[in-house]
Amino acid sequence: MKALKKYLDKIKPNFEEGGKLHWLWSTYDAFETFLFVPNTTSKSGVHIHDARDSKRTMIIVIIALLPALLMGMYNVGLQHYMAVGLEAGVFTKFIYGLLAILPQIIVSYVVGLGIEFAVAQVKKEEVAEGFLVSGILIPMILPVDTPLWMIAVATAFSVIFAKEVFGGTGYNVFNVALIARAFLFFSYPSKMSGDQVWVRTRDTFGMGGGQVVDGYSGATPLGQIGVTEATSFSEVTFTGITGQPLSISDMFFGFIPGSIGEVSTFAILLGAIILIATGVGSWKTMLSVFLGGIFTVLVVNIFAKNAVMEMPPLYHILLGGFAFGAVFMATDPVTSARTEKGKWIYGFLIGLMAVTIRVFNPGYPEGMMLAILFMNAFAPLIDFYVVDANIKRRMKRVTNKV
Amino acid sequence: MANLINIKKGLQIPLQGASEEVSRGSVTSEFVRICPEDFHGITPKLAVKVDDRVKAGNALFYAKDHPEILFASPVSGVVTEVERGEKRRILNIVIKADSEIEYEDFGVKKVTSLSPEEIKKSILDAGMWFLIKQRPYDVVAVPDKQPRDIFITGFDTAPLAPSYDFILEGQEADIQTGLDALAKLTSGKVYLSISTITKSKALREAKNVVITEFSGPHPAGNVGVQINNIKPVNRGEVVWTLNAIDVALLGKFFNSGHVDLTRTVAICGSEVKQTGFFKMLIGTELNSIFKGNVTEGISLRYISGNPLTGRKIDENGVLRAYDSQVTVIPEGDDVHEAFGWASLSPKRYSAGATYPKYNKKFRLDARLMGGPRAIIVSNEYDKVFPMDIFPEQLIKATIAFNIDKMEQLGIYEVAPEDFALCEFVDTSKLEIQRIIRTGLDLLRNEME
Numbered sequence: 001m002k003a004l005k006k007y008l009d010k011i012k013p014n015f016e017e018g019g020k021l022h023w024l025w026s027t028y029d030a031f032e033t034f035l036f037v038p039n040t041t042s043k044s045g046v047h048i049h050d051a052r053d054s055k056r057t058m059i060i061v062i063i064a065l066l067p068a069l070l071m072g073m074y075n076v077g078l079q080h081y082m083a084v085g086l087e088a089g090v091f092t093k094f095i096y097g098l099l100a101i102l103p104q105i106i107v108s109y110v111v112g113l114g115i116e117f118a119v120a121q122v123k124k125e126e127v128a129e130g131f132l133v134s135g136i137l138i139p140m141i142l143p144v145d146t147p148l149w150m151i152a153v154a155t156a157f158s159v160i161f162a163k164e165v166f167g168g169t170g171y172n173v174f175n176v177a178l179i180a181r182a183f184l185f186f187s188y189p190s191k192m193s194g195d196q197v198w199v200r201t202r203d204t205f206g207m208g209g210g211q212v213v214d215g216y217s218g219a220t221p222l223g224q225i226g227v228t229e230a231t232s233f234s235e236v237t238f239t240g241i242t243g244q245p246l247s248i249s250d251m252f253f254g255f256i257p258g259s260i261g262e263v264s265t266f267a268i269l270l271g272a273i274i275l276i277a278t279g280v281g282s283w284k285t286m287l288s289v290f291l292g293g294i295f296t297v298l299v300v301n302i303f304a305k306n307a308v309m310e311m312p313p314l315y316h317i318l319l320g321g322f323a324f325g326a327v328f329m330a331t332d333p334v335t336s337a338r339t340e341k342g343k344w345i346y347g348f349l350i351g352l353m354a355v356t357i358r359v360f361n362p363g364y365p366e367g368m369m370l371a372i373l374f375m376n377a378f379a380p381l382i383d384f385y386v387v388d389a390n391i392k393r394r395m396k397r398v399t400n401k402v
Numbered sequence: 403m404a405n406l407i408n409i410k411k412g413l414q415i416p417l418q419g420a421s422e423e424v425s426r427g428s429v430t431s432e433f434v435r436i437c438p439e440d441f442h443g444i445t446p447k448l449a450v451k452v453d454d455r456v457k458a459g460n461a462l463f464y465a466k467d468h469p470e471i472l473f474a475s476p477v478s479g480v481v482t483e484v485e486r487g488e489k490r491r492i493l494n495i496v497i498k499a500d501s502e503i504e505y506e507d508f509g510v511k512k513v514t515s516l517s518p519e520e521i522k523k524s525i526l527d528a529g530m531w532f533l534i535k536q537r538p539y540d541v542v543a544v545p546d547k548q549p550r551d552i553f554i555t556g557f558d559t560a561p562l563a564p565s566y567d568f569i570l571e572g573q574e575a576d577i578q579t580g581l582d583a584l585a586k587l588t589s590g591k592v593y594l595s596i597s598t599i600t601k602s603k604a605l606r607e608a609k610n611v612v613i614t615e616f617s618g619p620h621p622a623g624n625v626g627v628q629i630n631n632i633k634p635v636n637r638g639e640v641v642w643t644l645n646a647i648d649v650a651l652l653g654k655f656f657n658s659g660h661v662d663l664t665r666t667v668a669i670c671g672s673e674v675k676q677t678g679f680f681k682m683l684i685g686t687e688l689n690s691i692f693k694g695n696v697t698e699g700i701s702l703r704y705i706s707g708n709p710l711t712g713r714k715i716d717e718n719g720v721l722r723a724y725d726s727q728v729t730v731i732p733e734g735d736d737v738h739e740a741f742g743w744a745s746l747s748p749k750r751y752s753a754g755a756t757y758p759k760y761n762k763k764f765r766l767d768a769r770l771m772g773g774p775r776a777i778i779v780s781n782e783y784d785k786v787f788p789m790d791i792f793p794e795q796l797i798k799a800t801i802a803f804n805i806d807k808m809e810q811l812g813i814y815e816v817a818p819e820d821f822a823l824c825e826f827v828d829t830s831k832l833e834i835q836r837i838i839r840t841g842l843d844l845l846r847n848e849m850e
Contacts, residue, residue: 001738001740005738005740033773034741034743035740035741036738036739036740036741036742037737037738037739037740037742037769037771037772038769038770038772038773039734039735039736039737039738039769040735040769040770040773041703041733041734041735041767041768041769041770042768042769042770043833044833044835044836045711045818045822045825045833045834045835045836046709046710046711046822046825046826046835047703047705047709047710047712047714047729047731047768048415048417048561048709048710048731048766048767048768048826049766049769049770049771049772049826049828049831050751050752050753050754050771050826050827050828050829051742051745051750051751051752051757051771052752052753052754052756052757052771052772052827052829053742053743053771053772053773053829053831054772054773054775054778054829054830055742055743055772056742056743056752056756056757056772056829057756057778057779057829059743059744060756126773126774126775128775128776129775130778167776168776169775169776169778170775170776170777170778170830171776277755278754278755278756279754279755279756280756280779282780282781333778333779333780334778336780338780338781338794339780339792340781340784383795387792387795387811390790390791390792390811391810391811393790394634394636394810394811394812395810397634397636398636398637398638
C-alpha cells in the first residue's frame with residue numbers, strides 16, 4: 001500500500017491546477033479517496049469527526065443489495081435452463097445468470113459514472129457516490145432481456161435529467177434508478193412488459209443454447225392474474241414458465257420469472273435486515289409501505305369483484321416489485337420524506353398507491369414503480385406539513401405571550 | 403425539589419484522555435495574550451497603547467458600539483505588543499506580566515445592598531461583562547437590553563469536559579454571591595441547571611434561583627438545550643446565559659473587590675501524558691505545560707476548549723477567555739488509511755451502526771474522515787439534537803439565508819455549539835457550526 005501511496009503522490013501534480021491532466025482531477029480524486037481516507041483535517045467547528053462518510057453509507061446499501069442480486073442471477077439461470085429443457089447444476093445456472101447480468105451492470109456503471117465524473121470535473125467538485133447504488137439498481141429492476149443499448153440510453157437520461165440538472169446527488173427529486181426504468185417502460189413498452197422479456201431463452205456468450213420447450217410461457221404471476229378470466233382468486237393457479245404450479249416457497253425464495261432483483265423476497269428480507277441493523281435504511285419507511293399495502297389489500301378484499309381484488313396480502317408482498325421497492329427504493333433518503341413523521345405518511349401512501357394501481361389498472365400489473373415516483377413528488381409536501389406544525393407551535397408561543 | 407428533565411437524544415463520544423481529578427498547581431507565563439476574537443459580537447477598540455502599564459482589572463479594550471463594555475486585563479504588567487491581522491483587525495494584545503500581580507481595587511461590595519444599576523455598572527467597569535452572553539445570536543450580552551430570564555448551566559457534558567464539582571470546590575460563597583448579583587439583573591428568574599450527578603452543595607443548595615436537574619448525554623449540559631426544555635426563547639425576547647464557573651468569577655469579584663480571572667483548567671486528551679488540573683489566568687501561554695507532556699513524533703492538534711467547540715491553537719497558544727479545558731489530540735494529517743470505507747478497524751468510531759461497536763475509549767484525530775457532500779442521509783442530526791427544532795431544515799434555511807424561515811424554525815434559540823454534535827455525526831462533513839455562526843451574524847446585522 002505504501003508503494004501505491006507513493007505512486008499516487010508522484011502523479012498527483014499532473015492533475016492539480018496547471019498540470020497537463022488537470023481535466024481529470026475529479027477522476028484522480030475519486031480514485032485516491034477510494035484507496036485512501038483523505039487526510040484533510042477540520043478547519044472550523046468540531047475537531048473530531050464520525051468515521052461514517054458517504055462512501056461507507058453507499059457501500060452498506062450495495063452489500064444489502066448483494067443477496068437479492070445473487071439470488072436473481074441464480075434465478076435467471078434456473079428459468080433459462082427450465083425454458084430450454086436442459087439439466088444443469090446450481091453452479092452452471094448461477095454462472096449463466098452472472099454472464100447475463102454482468103454486462104448490464106458494467107454498461108450502467110460505465111455510462112452513469114462517466115457522466116458523474118464529467119459533471120464533477122466541470123463543477124470542480126468531488127465525485128459523489130450516489131450512482132454506485134443507482135448503477136447496480138438499474139439492471140436489477142429491469143427484465144433480463146433488456147438490450148444493453150437501452151440500459152445505456154436510460155441510464156444517461158436519468159442521470160442527466162433526473163439528477164444532474166437538479167444539482168447532483170442529494171438534490172434530485174425522483175429516484176434515479178426508477179426514472180431509468182420509467183423511461184424505458186414508456187419508451188419501449190414491448191421490451192419492458194408482456195410475457196416475452198422476463199426469461200432469457202437464448203444463449204449467453206454461447207452458454208446454455210437450446211430450443212424452448214413445448215408449453216413454455218414467460219408470463220410473471222402478476223401478469224397472469226392481470227389477464228385471468230377466473231372470477232375468483234380460489235380458481236387461479238399461478239404457474240411457472242413450463243406450466244408447473246408455483247408454491248408459496250417458490251415465490252418467497254424467488255424461483256419465478258420477474259426482474260432480477262425483485263424475485264426473491266427472502267433475499268430482499270436479508271437486505272432489509274442489513275439496512276435496518278446498520279441504520280442506513282429507515283425501518284419506518286419500510287414498515288409503513290408494508291402497512292399501507294396490507295391495509296389497502298384488506299379493504300379491497302372486502303369489496304372484491306374479481307380474482308385480482310380477491311388476492312390476499314401475502315401474494316401482493318411476495319409477487320412483483322413490492323418488497324424490493326419498499327426496502328430499497330422507498331427508503332432512498334434523498335427522494336423520500338426527510339422528517340420522521342413524514343416517513344410514516346410517505347411509506348403508507350406508497351403501499352396504498354402501489355396496490356391500487358395493481359388492482360384497478362390491469363394495464364400496469366406492476367404498480368410499485370409508479371407509486372414510488374408519484375410519492376417522490378409529494379415527499380416535500382408531506383415534510384412541509386410536518387415542519388409547519390412545529391412552526392405553528394413556535395408562532396403560537398409568541399402570540400400567547402402577548 | 404428540583405424539576406427533573408431527562409434528555410434522551412444526544413451522544414457521549416467515548417474519547418481517551420479524560421483528565422484525572424488531581425490538582426497540579428498553578429501555571430504562569432512571562433507573557434499573557436488576550437484575543438479579542440474570543441468575545442463574539444463586539445468590535446474591539448483599544449483602550450491602551452504599547453508600553454502602557456496596566457493593573458489586573460484595567461481595561462485593555464472596549465466594544466466599539468457599546469463603549470461601556472470594557473475588557474479587563476487579567477494581569478498587571480506592560481503592554482508590549484498589539485498584533486494585528488488583515489484590515490488591521492486586532493489579533494492579540496500582549497502583556498509582559500509582573501511577577502507579583504497588582505490588582506486594581508474596586509472595593510468589596512455587598513451585593514444584597516446594591517441596586518441593579520450599581521451591579522451592572524460594577525461588572526462593566528471591572529471589565530468582566532464578557533462573562534455574560536445572550537441569546538439570540540450567542541454574543542456578549544448587550545447591557546441596556548432587559549433579559550427575560552438568566553440561564554446558568556452548572557455542568558458540562560462535552561467530550562472530556564472537566565467536572566464542575568471539582569473546579570468549584572471551595573467556592574460556595576462566591577457562587578452564591580454571583581447568583582445573587584445576577585438575580586438583581588433580571589425581572590424574570592435565574593434558572594440554574596444541574597446534572598443528576600452534580601454533588602457540589604453550592605449548586606445543589608443554591609438560593610435565589612430556580613434549579614432544574616438534567617440527566618442524559620451531551621448536549622444536556624449546553625445552556626441552549628436547557629433553555630429550550632425549560633422556557634424557550636421567542637422572537638423579540640432576550641435571555642442571558644452563563645456557566646457556573648463564570649458565576650463564581652463574578653461572585654469572587656464582589657467578595658474581594660479584585661478582578662481575578664484565574665481558571666482551573668483541565669489538561670486532557672489522548673496525547674497528553676499526564677493529565678490534571680492547573681490553575682492559570684486567562685491568556686496564559688500553555689507551552690510550559692505541553693513541553694515533554696505530549697506524544698512526540700506525530701503532528702498534534704492543540705485545542706483550547708473541548709474537541710467539539712474549542713478553538714485550534716498551537717503549542718505556543720494561550721488559554722482562551724471562556725475555556726476551562728485544554729485538549730490535545732492527534733492531527734491525523736500524517737495518516738494514510740487504505741480503504742477506509744471498508745474498514746472494520748477498532749480504531750474507528752462511529753455513532754451509527756455502519757461500523758462494528760467496540761466498547762472502549764477511542765483516540766480520534768482531526769481528520770474529516772470523508773469528503774464534503776450535499777446533505778443525503780436523513781434523521782442524522784435529529785438524533786443528537788434534543789430541542790424542539792428541526793435541525794436539518796433550520797440548517798438549510800440558514801444556508802439559503804431565508805430570514806422568515808430561520809425565524810420560524812427557531813434560529814433565535816440556538817447557538818453554534820448546539821450544532822456541534824450534528825457536525826460530528828454528519829455523513830456529509832458540512833461545517834455546520836460555521837454555517838450557523840455566519841447565519842446568526844448576518845441575521846444580527848439585518849435585525850439590529
